[in-house]
Amino acid sequence: MALTAPALLVGPDRHGRSVAVAGGLVVGEAPPDAARLPCPEGEISAGAVCAHTHLYSGLARHGMPPATPAPESFVEILERVWWKLDRALDAQSLRASALDYVARALLAGTTALVDHHESPNLIEGSIEILAGACEQLGVRALLCYGATERNFGADEARRGLDECRRVPASPLLRGLVGLHASFTVSDQTIQAAGQLARELGTVLHVHVAEDQADVADALARGYPGPLERLERLGALPRGTILAHGVHLSAEQVRRAGELGCWLVHNPRSNEGNRVGYARKLGESGRVALGCDGWDADMTVEQQALDRLAAAHGDTRTGERLARGNALIAERFGTRPEPLQPGALGDLVVRQHGAIQHVVVGGRVVVAKGALVTGDFDAITAQARAQAERLWLRMASL
Numbered sequence: 403m404a405l406t407a408p409a410l411l412v413g414p415d416r417h418g419r420s421v422a423v424a425g426g427l428v429v430g431e432a433p434p435d436a437a438r439l440p441c442p443e444g445e446i447s448a449g450a451v452c453a454h455t456h457l458y459s460g461l462a463r464h465g466m467p468p469a470t471p472a473p474e475s476f477v478e479i480l481e482r483v484w485w486k487l488d489r490a491l492d493a494q495s496l497r498a499s500a501l502d503y504v505a506r507a508l509l510a511g512t513t514a515l516v517d518h519h520e521s522p523n524l525i526e527g528s529i530e531i532l533a534g535a536c537e538q539l540g541v542r543a544l545l546c547y548g549a550t551e552r553n554f555g556a557d558e559a560r561r562g563l564d565e566c567r568r569v570p571a572s573p574l575l576r577g578l579v580g581l582h583a584s585f586t587v588s589d590q591t592i593q594a595a596g597q598l599a600r601e602l603g604t605v606l607h608v609h610v611a612e613d614q615a616d617v618a619d620a621l622a623r624g625y626p627g628p629l630e631r632l633e634r635l636g637a638l639p640r641g642t643i644l645a646h647g648v649h650l651s652a653e654q655v656r657r658a659g660e661l662g663c664w665l666v667h668n669p670r671s672n673e674g675n676r677v678g679y680a681r682k683l684g685e686s687g688r689v690a691l692g693c694d695g696w697d698a699d700m701t702v703e704q705q706a707l708d709r710l711a712a713a714h715g716d717t718r719t720g721e722r723l724a725r726g727n728a729l730i731a732e733r734f735g736t737r738p739e740p741l742q743p744g745a746l747g748d749l750v751v752r753q754h755g756a757i758q759h760v761v762v763g764g765r766v767v768v769a770k771g772a773l774v775t776g777d778f779d780a781i782t783a784q785a786r787a788q789a790e791r792l793w794l795r796m797a798s799l
């Protein structure tokens with residue numbers, strides 16, 4: 403287990419601002435023995451949070467061949483791309499994927515990731531691999547296995563939920579209970595997920611109404627929608643993280659907010675999968691920004707949100723990136739306002755707009771624009787090698 407980093411004093415920056423971190427948290431005054439990271443030309447700001455992603459898709463950037471025939475619907479995209487990739491994953495490819503994804507996230511100034519994992523042929527042990535990659539490189543993360551019944555039935559779901567118990571105790575990590583989406587699980591699995599979350603004192607992380615197909619499934623099962631199905635089956639503890647919500651009504655988005663749930667907007671993914679623009683999310687103040695497996699450069703994601711919001715005349719998208727910090731603070735039980743005493747010791751220093759230093763929990767993970775917790779070139783080379791193996795296995799499925 404990673405020990406808490408020693409005390410660190412960052413700054414002063416060009417505005418004269420300094421931030422001290424001790425015991426993993428921001429403190430009012432640096433201890434006398436604190437290490438120093440001066441940044442007279444730089445500018446200190448909060449680390450970015452990606453509130454929904456998939457570390458298992460990290461190899462896709464390394465030449466994933468296009469699916470043939472080309473998928474024409476959201477469900478076909480899942481069936482021909484992501485549900486093949488996740489079945490093809492083994493321990494080596496998952497480790498390579500996670501390290502590559504986390505390294506790039508840190509270099510982009512993203513200090514926390516909310517992950518949703520699936521690898522149906524490697525359920526037991528998968529969380530340990532992801533946790534190891536996060537701890538090694540030093541990113542903060544919420545981890546879960548997204549239980550589903552879509553490959554092997556009820557037993558697959560039970561094993562997926564069990565894997566959610568295996569997030570190791572660590573200052574950087576917290577566990578969630580994952581469900582893939584309500585349309586791939588039975589009522590019994592949803593109930594079991596809610597019970598497990600209460601037992602573990604945590605919340606759920608689940609895809610909700612990403613596509614109309616999820617809504618149609620809930621209606622066919624006799625529920626008003628996927629949100630109501632989760633609520634009636636006792637699977638929406640306060641703080642639960644609902645990814646997407648593209649096809650929720652205004653009333654449903656407000657209800658999610660009343661229940662204390664977070665919604666996560668993933669603009670690039672929604673555009674790429676052609677599932678629609680999540681206009682109704684503006685009905686809740688508890689909406690964060692995610693990238694859903696795309697590279698976790700939240701500046702780029704924010705630019706996509708700004709572009710799409712303007713195109714759709716949506717004026718209610720402000721603060722989504724910053725809300726991610728509050729989401730993370732909620733799970734760690736820390737002060738929600740970043741950089742204030744009592745907040746998580748996660749911050750970045752930019753110089754002329756570029757990421758210069760990145761600090762997570764007081765540990766310097768990126769210095770002068772370079773990863774210091776791992777060999778980035780070796781991580782990339784390993785990712786490319788594992789990607790070639792992965793494409794071959796995908797082609798045989």
Ligand SMILES: [Zn+2]
Pocket residue numbers: 454455456518609645694695
């Ligand atoms: Zn997702």
